Amino acid sequence: MTDYLKPLPKSDPVTAPFWESLHRGKVEVQCCGDCKSFAFYPRALCPACGSRKLAWTPVSGNGHIYSLTIVTPGRGPGTFKNDRSYVVALVELEEGCRMMSNIVDVATNADDVKIGMPVEIVYDCVTEDVTLPKFRPVTQSVTK
Amino acid sequence: MSGLREAAVVGVAESDEIGVVPDKSSLQLQGEATLNALADAGLKLSDVEGLFSAGFRPTEVAEYLGIQPRYFDGTHVGGSSFLVHLGHAAAAIASGRIDVALIVGGESGRSRVGLPAGFSGSHSSAQSMEGQFENPYGLPGAIGGYAMACARHMHLYGTTSKHLAEIAVAARKWAALNPRAYKREPLTVEEVLASPMVSWPFRKFDCCLVTDAAGAVVLTSLNRARDLKKKPVRVIGWGEGSDHQLISQIPDLTSGPGRISGPDAFAMAGVRHEDIDVAQIYDSFTYTVLTSLEDIGFCKKGEGGDFVSGGRIAPEGDFPLNTSGGGLSYTHPGMFGIFTIVESVRQLRGDFIDQGLRQVAGAKLGLVHGTGGKLSATGTVILAAD
Numbered sequence: 001m002t003d004y005l006k007p008l009p010k011s012d013p014v015t016a017p018f019w020e021s022l023h024r025g026k027v028e029v030q031c032c033g034d035c036k037s038f039a040f041y042p043r044a045l046c047p048a049c050g051s052r053k054l055a056w057t058p059v060s061g062n063g064h065i066y067s068l069t070i071v072t073p074g075r076g077p078g079t080f081k082n083d084r085s086y087v088v089a090l091v092e093l094e095e096g097c098r099m100m101s102n103i104v105d106v107a108t109n110a111d112d113v114k115i116g117m118p119v120e121i122v123y124d125c126v127t128e129d130v131t132l133p134k135f136r137p138v139t140q141s142v143t144k
Numbered sequence: 145m146s147g148l149r150e151a152a153v154v155g156v157a158e159s160d161e162i163g164v165v166p167d168k169s170s171l172q173l174q175g176e177a178t179l180n181a182l183a184d185a186g187l188k189l190s191d192v193e194g195l196f197s198a199g200f201r202p203t204e205v206a207e208y209l210g211i212q213p214r215y216f217d218g219t220h221v222g223g224s225s226f227l228v229h230l231g232h233a234a235a236a237i238a239s240g241r242i243d244v245a246l247i248v249g250g251e252s253g254r255s256r257v258g259l260p261a262g263f264s265g266s267h268s269s270a271q272s273m274e275g276q277f278e279n280p281y282g283l284p285g286a287i288g289g290y291a292m293a294c295a296r297h298m299h300l301y302g303t304t305s306k307h308l309a310e311i312a313v314a315a316r317k318w319a320a321l322n323p324r325a326y327k328r329e330p331l332t333v334e335e336v337l338a339s340p341m342v343s344w345p346f347r348k349f350d351c352c353l354v355t356d357a358a359g360a361v362v363l364t365s366l367n368r369a370r371d372l373k374k375k376p377v378r379v380i381g382w383g384e385g386s387d388h389q390l391i392s393q394i395p396d397l398t399s400g401p402g403r404i405s406g407p408d409a410f411a412m413a414g415v416r417h418e419d420i421d422v423a424q425i426y427d428s429f430t431y432t433v434l435t436s437l438e439d440i441g442f443c444k445k446g447e448g449g450d451f452v453s454g455g456r457i458a459p460e461g462d463f464p465l466n467t468s469g470g471g472l473s474y475t476h477p478g479m480f481g482i483f484t485i486v487e488s489v490r491q492l493r494g495d496f497i498d499q500g501l502r503q504v505a506g507a508k509l510g511l512v513h514g515t516g517g518k519l520s521a522t523g524t525v526i527l528a529a530d
Binding site for chain 1 (some may be wrong): 269270271273275276277278279280281282283284285287288290291293295296299339340342343345346391392393397463
């Protein structure tokens, strides 16, 4: 686990609750107490209305693929260069905010991973300290 | 603008050499472009009062050139910076604060000699918003960001890879007419569609070149311009806009801030879209042209694919676009915006009048538009032959 070579996030006081929620396996996102919109990435003020009343709120981890790109082997940046083909996506959570992530457990071609596809969060513990939010397609057999 | 002085472009140039220039640093390329643009105008380094640059800080460029500017602007919004500078320089001249402005940009993007700090390819810190919320997922830089935008445009509007290929092929046809272009050999739609996938849906020929080059633009007041060597090109309207920095924060992935800068430029110039004779629209990727045309308002959102089809933007088409060959086939060091201005001014002066299709016949009004970052910021400027 200690030889994970890809870029790792370093939390700051405002974003730490997000990373800690992932570490616990129960993702939380900020919700605005005034306009009720969900904000991501974490901030000190609501990007929709400017309110300071942002509260950490558990969310489902379910959403859909807003858009994606499929990276050809050798075309990734830095330590991704030697990876097989992989998917980078913008996932829109059902609460309305979007985050960048990878779609895992899917064939990496444009016929099998598509915009609009329902996805659910996967907690990827890449090091002892860091858990990244990844997403996989929701299948019929998976219960929420 | 009544009571204010109108500004005009009076000199434009590239560095002595463009393309693969392994023996010259980024600042040397900028120095060459500066001297060449001043010579084009019939002005001297000591005439420059205002300096506008991105990539390098204005102080770094001024030091290298040996000038002491009394006005500077280092607005750095990626490849659109120089379009934004053009508006800012015109405003500085209009205010009466300065008489002569220099905009200069470019770098050793291919040979990587003496690159400015923070040139693309360097990583943001792990605690930055990009470091926390994008870098862990391996998005391949600008290519990946624009590819995701294009994928959604295709999903919503039925835009196809063939639409994109039309843009690459038109750029190559223009480049074939330009002796300074890096890629001039013929290119077909079929060859574009058969080129290797880089980051789906972008293939190799959807992506701009990586070259060594710099460009420079010199402005002064219209009154003074009329006493100089070359026919002045008036700066009659400009706009700028931004709605995000990180691609994961874009409000609408299929729409860029050209929807802000485009209408502002047209409103200020008092002209209509159908009045534009020649357009230079930063083509970091084929898709960038398509969405920019829609955002600026040349067609409706979703209609860009049809707009560029059928050879319309190629030589002899009815919408001459990126007449140098653009970033796709002429040159692209890292931030292409400065070269859109160089080419537009040359077209509006009639510099290519004896060179057949290289000259857009009777071009009086030109639009230049740049997009920087990952669809993050735009600048739009409308130029007019005097």
